[in-house]
Amino acid sequence: MARTRKAQLNVRVDEGTVRAARERAVARGMSVNRYIEELVRQDTGEAGRTFVDAAADFMRQYEKVFAEEVGEGQVRR
Secondary structure, three states: OOOOOOOOOOOOOOHHHHHHHHHHHHHOOOOHHHHHHHHHHHHHOHHHHHHHHHHHHHHHHHHHHHHHHHOHHHOOO
């Protein structure tokens, strides 16, 4: 996935929300910024599209390998 330019967004939330965001980010091994970014992507469906695009790219790259393994007639597009 291509890197896009980052913009800064400042938000005000209550201390409980800050604490929860930090705890969940740490539990997932990521920064709070990354955690919030992932939440927004999931909410807008971008994560799903990214996954589908990556899966389609993977299948294109390994189509011949699958065809050799299971037989040419068994691979569906």
